[in-house]
Amino acid sequence: MRVTTTNPSILFSIAALFNVAIAAFLLFAPGGAHELMVPGPEPQNFLLTYLLAVLVGTFGLGYWWVARDPQRNLSVIQLAIIGKTLVFIVVAVLFFQNGATAFILALATADLVFAALFLRAAQSLRPVAHDQKETHP
Numbered sequence: 794m795r796v797t798t799t800n801p802s803i804l805f806s807i808a809a810l811f812n813v814a815i816a817a818f819l820l821f822a823p824g825g826a827h828e829l830m831v832p833g834p835e836p837q838n839f840l841l842t843y844l845l846a847v848l849v850g851t852f853g854l855g856y857w858w859v860a861r862d863p864q865r866n867l868s869v870i871q872l873a874i875i876g877k878t879l880v881f882i883v884v885a886v887l888f889f890q891n892g893a894t895a896f897i898l899a900l901a902t903a904d905l906v907f908a909a910l911f912l913r914a915a916q917s918l919r920p921v922a923h924d925q926k927e928t929h930p
Contacts, residue, residue: 801914805860808873808907812853815900819846830897852876863918870915877908 819826823839823846836842856873859866884901887893 801863801918802860804910804914805856805863809853809856809860811903812849812856816846816850816853819849830894832891832894863914867915867918870911874908874911874915877904877911881905881908
């Protein structure tokens with residue numbers, strides 16, 4: 794099945810599943826997640842990993858809501874574009890400073906791809922401006 798911006802419901806359903814899968818991994822395997830994401834020793838406390846899981850999962854819920862009614866949730870799409878772009882920037886900077894692994898860079902690159910697809914979806918969902926609407930005499 795081809796994912797296109799002509800059906801944003803499919804796109805946002807996939808994004809929701811992606812985020813929920815990442816959140817579950819962070820929540821149920823924090824040590825393994827840390828090992829795959831960050832070079833160096835495992836932390837003694839996984840508070841930040843659990844908080845990240847909650848945030849990633851919450852965004853996944855937001856994407857699920859968008860999938861159910863994309864037109865009504867344009868503001869959530871805009872927030873998602875910003876969030877996923879910022880995730881990529883932060884991870885890329887840390888990667889080039891040896892503070893993140895290639896694995897998390899690959900996931901962040903997927904986020905950047907989602908951000909681009911979300912932008913296209915948002916553009917396709919925007920209502921036509923009043924002055925561009927076809928008028929009849």
